[in-house]
Amino acid sequence: xxxxxxRVALIGLGLIAGSMALAMREKGLAREIVGxxxxxxxxxxxxxxxxxxxxxxxxxxxxxGADLVVLAVPVGAMAAVAAEIAPHLKPGATVTDVGSVKEAxxxxxxxxxxxxxxxxxxxxxxxTEHSGPRSGFPSLFRNRWWLFTPAGDVDEAAIARLERLxxxxxxxxxxxxxxxxxxxxxxxxxxxxxxxxxMVGVADHLKRVTESExxxxxxxxxxxxxxxxxxxxxMWRDVFLQNKDAVLDILGRFTExxxxxxxxxxxxxxxxxxxxxxxxRAIRRGIIEAGQDTSAPDFGRAPAPRD
Amino acid sequence: xxxxxxRVALIGLGLIAGSMALAMREKGLAREIVGxxxxxxxxxxxxxxxxxxxxxxxxxxxxxGADLVVLAVPVGAMAAVAAEIAPHLKPGATVTDVGSVKEAxxxxxxxxxxxxxxxxxxxxxxxTEHSGPRSGFPSLFRNRWWLFTPAGDVDEAAIARLERLxxxxxxxxxxxxxxxxxxxxxxxxxxxxxxxxxMVGVADHLKRVTESExxxxxxxxxxxxxxxxxxxxxMWRDVFLQNKDAVLDILGRFTExxxxxxxxxxxxxxxxxxxxxxxxRAIRRGIIEAGQDTSAPDFGRAPAPRD
Numbered sequence: 001x002x003x004x005x006x007r008v009a010l011i012g013l014g015l016i017a018g019s020m021a022l023a024m025r026e027k028g029l030a031r032e033i034v035g036x037x038x039x040x041x042x043x044x045x046x047x048x049x050x051x052x053x054x055x056x057x058x059x060x061x062x063x064x065g066a067d068l069v070v071l072a073v074p075v076g077a078m079a080a081v082a083a084e085i086a087p088h089l090k091p092g093a094t095v096t097d098v099g100s101v102k103e104a105x106x107x108x109x110x111x112x113x114x115x116x117x118x119x120x121x122x123x124x125x126x127x128t129e130h131s132g133p134r135s136g137f138p139s140l141f142r143n144r145w146w147l148f149t150p151a152g153d154v155d156e157a158a159i160a161r162l163e164r165l166x167x168x169x170x171x172x173x174x175x176x177x178x179x180x181x182x183x184x185x186x187x188x189x190x191x192x193x194x195x196x197x198x199m200v201g202v203a204d205h206l207k208r209v210t211e212s213e214x215x216x217x218x219x220x221x222x223x224x225x226x227x228x229x230x231x232x233x234x235m236w237r238d239v240f241l242q243n244k245d246a247v248l249d250i251l252g253r254f255t256e257x258x259x260x261x262x263x264x265x266x267x268x269x270x271x272x273x274x275x276x277x278x279x280x281r282a283i284r285r286g287i288i289e290a291g292q293d294t295s296a297p298d299f300g301r302a303p304a305p306r307d
Numbered sequence: 308x309x310x311x312x313x314r315v316a317l318i319g320l321g322l323i324a325g326s327m328a329l330a331m332r333e334k335g336l337a338r339e340i341v342g343x344x345x346x347x348x349x350x351x352x353x354x355x356x357x358x359x360x361x362x363x364x365x366x367x368x369x370x371x372g373a374d375l376v377v378l379a380v381p382v383g384a385m386a387a388v389a390a391e392i393a394p395h396l397k398p399g400a401t402v403t404d405v406g407s408v409k410e411a412x413x414x415x416x417x418x419x420x421x422x423x424x425x426x427x428x429x430x431x432x433x434x435t436e437h438s439g440p441r442s443g444f445p446s447l448f449r450n451r452w453w454l455f456t457p458a459g460d461v462d463e464a465a466i467a468r469l470e471r472l473x474x475x476x477x478x479x480x481x482x483x484x485x486x487x488x489x490x491x492x493x494x495x496x497x498x499x500x501x502x503x504x505x506m507v508g509v510a511d512h513l514k515r516v517t518e519s520e521x522x523x524x525x526x527x528x529x530x531x532x533x534x535x536x537x538x539x540x541x542m543w544r545d546v547f548l549q550n551k552d553a554v555l556d557i558l559g560r561f562t563e564x565x566x567x568x569x570x571x572x573x574x575x576x577x578x579x580x581x582x583x584x585x586x587x588r589a590i591r592r593g594i595i596e597a598g599q600d601t602s603a604p605d606f607g608r609a610p611a612p613r614d
Contacts, residue, residue, distance in 0.1 A: 076577075125524055129591070145524055184520050187510050188529040194572075195502055198565045200587040202557065203494050213491050217432055217452055222495040224531045230591035233584035240572045240580055250509065251569050255562065258505045262558050265501075265547045270383075273547055277540035280507040284436070284537035 004165045005068040005094075006031045011059045011081055012072035013037040013046040014232075015127060016098045018136025020070065021051040023169040026138045036062035037133070045133045060088045068162070071097035071109070076238035079108035091116040094158050098124055100185060100235070102149045102178035104242035110151075118158035121149045121178065123185070124171060129230040142170030149178040186246035190239055191254060194247065196228035197236075310338050311472045312375040312401075317342040318366045318388055319379035320353040321539075322434060323405045325443025327377065328358040330476040333445045343369035344440070352440045367395045375469070378404035378416070383545035386415035398423040401465050405431055407492060407542070409456045409485035411549035417458075425465035428456045428485065430492075431478060436537040449477030456485040493553035497546055498561060501554065503535035504543075 008030045010017040017035065024030040035052040036059045037043050043055040056062040063069045063085045073081055078097060089095065095117050099105045102121050113119050126144040128135065146166040150159050163173045176184075203214045203222060214222070240247055264272040315337040317324040324342065331337045342359040343366045344350050350362040363369040370376045370392045380388055385404060396402065402424050406412045409428050420426050433451040435442065453473040457466050470480045483491075510529060547554055571579040 147524070184524055187513050188520075188524050191509075192506055192529050192532050194568060195506060195565070197584055197587050198561060198568055199499055199502060200590050201583060202498075202560050202564050204586060204590055205560070206494050206557075214494055217454070217491055217495050222499050224535055225499050226587070226591040228531055229584070229587040231584075231588075233581050233588060236584050237577050237580040241575055241577055244572055244575075247572060248569065250513075251565070251572075253509050253512070254505060255565070257509050258502070258558075258562070261501060261505055262555065265551055265554060265558075268548055268551075270544050270548055273544040274540050276508060277504055277536070277538075277543050279511060280504050280533070280536040281538075281540060283507050283511055284533040 002028070003031050004029045004161060004168065007066045008033045008068045008070065009062045009066035010035040010052065010070050010072060011062060011085070012070075013042050013051060013055075013133045014072060015131050015135040015140075016124060017070060017072035018046070018051050018133050019126075019138060019140035020072075020098075020136075020169070021046075022136055022138035023141065024165075025050075027168055029165060029168050030068075034062050034066070042133050049134065051133060051136070059085050063088050063090075063093075065090055067093055068165070069093060069095045071095070071099070074234050074238045075099040075101050075105055075108075075242045076234075078105050079112070082109040082112040086112045086114060089114060089117050092118075094118045094120060094162055096120045096122045096148075096162060098122060100189065100239045101242040102147075102181045106149070106151070106178050118155050119151075120154055120159055120162050122162070122166075123147045123149075123181065124166070125189075126171075127231070129227055131232040131235070139170065141166065144171050146171040146173050147181055148173060148175050149181050150175065182243050183246045183249075186243055186250045190243055190247050191250040193228055193231065193236060194240065194251065195254070196225040199225045200229040309335070311336045311468060311475065313337070314339045314341070314373045315375045315377065316369045316373035317359065317377050317379060318369060318392070319377075320344040320349050320358060320362075320440045321379060322438050322442040322447075323431060324377060324379035325353070325358050325440050326433075326445060326447035327379075327405075327443075327476070328353075329443055329445035330448065331472075332357075334475050336472060336475055337375075341369050341373070349440050356441065358440060358443070366392050370395050370397075370400075372397055374400055375472070376400060376402045378402065378406070381541050381545045382406045382408050382412055382415075382549045383541075385412050386419070389416040389419040393419045393421060396421060396424050399425075401425045401427060401469055403427045403429045403455075403469060405429060407496065407546045408549040409454075409488045413456070413458070413485050425462050426458075427461060427466055427469050429469070429473075430454045430456075430488065431473070432496075433478075434538070436534055438539040438542070446477065448473065451478050453478040453480050454488055455480060455482050456488050457482065489550050490553045490556075493550055493557045497550055497554050498557040500535055500538065500543060501547065501558065502561070503532040506532045507536040 010021060013035050021033050024033060033052045034054045035046055036056045046052050047055050059081050071078055071081055095113060097105055100123060102123060105121055110119055124141055124144060124146045126140050167173060206214055317328060320342050328340050331340060340359045341361045342353055343363045353359050354362050366388050378385055378388055402420060404412055407430060412428055417426055431448055431451060431453045433447050474480060
């Protein structure tokens with residue numbers, strides 16, 4: 001592969017930015033990668049493990065001369081970062097982000113940016129429950145979706161170039177409206193996370209009653225919830241605050257649906273339960289057919305291959 | 308290892324019974340394994356792939372002369388099977404089951420059994436979302452809990468012998484009261500499953516709105532729910548009907564808790580969300596420390612090792 005961007009600046013050096021850095025290095029997609037993180041420790045680790053060629057103490061210094069600037073900070077921090085870097089952006093540079101919410105990011109970032117840069121909001125549907133500069137790995141984006149929500153007037157060549165970069169990571173790309181993105185993600189990601197957090201919280205209360213049993217006997221379902229619910233608290237706080245309307249809409253539908261099932265249990269309506277569970281099983285098949293998971297049973301205990 | 312039971316009869320030949328058969332064969336724990344399944348096709352498959360040495364058209368015929376009888380049918384079918392086999396059980400035989408609910412199984416099975424057999428209800432906390440005679444594998448129980456809920460007067464030697472068998476599969480054993488088992492499992496397994504089913508159902512409605520997007524973009528959380536929600540509909544219908552009280556109790560706590568988080572989102576209370584998510588993250592660490600999962604990120608797409 002050949003170089004796509006001369007100089008890339010990563011603002012934030014966690015799981016996503018770190019994985020991007022490793023993927024760019026592995027494939028030689030950037031001539032130089034520099035980074036900034038608020039924490040001095042994160043900056044030192046990123047330099048030590050070779051994620052970046054250089055670190056900068058400020059985001060403003062990091063973006064100087066960069067052809068591509070990636071905002072990889074929690075959604076709630078995007079506005080401040082955008083305001084700080086705006087005067088220092090190179091004319092013609094592309095600015096993208098990796099936030100899980102898109103309308104709020106557009107509202108936070110776009111007003112600050114000069115007209116001579118290309119702002120292409122993005123969201124890789126990839127991640128693990130780990131965070132921090134040591135959590136990245138270059139294959140994170142392989143066969144995953146990377147959604148872009150550019151406004152209508154963004155330069156097509158700039159979008160195509162950014163898509164080429166993430167496709168080189170192995171990602172599949174799609175473009176959509178920011179508001180539509182936020183609704184789809186409220187269903188596929190945000191609400192499931194909130195529910196997982198809630199269930200783990202319920203178990204935590206009961207843990208005090210049943211001592212360590214909830215933890216010991218977690219294998220049969222609950223464990224998968226804790227995996228989801230172990231995700232980064234700051235990132236998820238911001239997701240829920242910034243995608244409030246869509247999440248509240250889906251949560252409303254969820255509780256309605258849950259009450260119908262709860263009533264079926266109370267009334268002993270086995271047929272209703274059976275029919276419902278049969279339908280949900282078919283959805284699982286759809287996901288396997290869409291290539292978003294394998295049909296192999298998840299024993300949940302074999303360490304996944306790291307490389 | 309040496310033979311623990313001369314003749315084992317498996318009633319029901321799905322994931323759990325199939326995995327038991329394969330584990331017994333691998334380690335030479337039974338001299339002869341016979342089986343019964345209601346479906347002629349299942350019986351033919353079980354014989355064809357060598358799960359059992361012989362199949363019988365009735366459960367009554369299968370249990371004749373067996374030292375160990377394993378009831379591996381849905382919880383709702385246990386009473387009828389117990390009534391059918393009772394007159395044909397060998398004196399001194401051990402009868403166990405693998406149902407996910409224990410009080411209801413005890414009530415369904417115990418009244419039918421003669422006094423000269425040892426009834427030791429059991430529940431292996433192991434499984435995948437697959438079912439049927441081809442879904443078993445011998446390492447399913449490795450490092451998993453197998454809970455037993457024998458009533459006070461059951462012969463200690465018979466319990467110890469059964470524990471030796473499942474420990475030879477690699478399982479860890481524990482004894483507890485049936486009612487206590489049902490409460491713990493309502494938290495760690497039954498309610499999480501119901502919630503996963505519900506979330507998948509909500510997405511199914513929206514799928515019609517957003518076409519295939521929910522399926523396509525399922526990677527970020529929702530996918531793990533579909534995996535849980537793909538479990539066997541008959542088994543889960545029975546679990547909810549038979550563990551009704553504990554499940555409704557935990558569901559009540561869950562919706563209370565969910566409403567508190569929903570309110571925090573609506574009010575923009577970021578501190579509440581952050582604190583909650585930080586607590587749930589700590590629970591995840593407890594599960595890893597208890598050896599019930601690995602800390603390796605679950606990329607969710609690498610096929611787990613089958614052997």
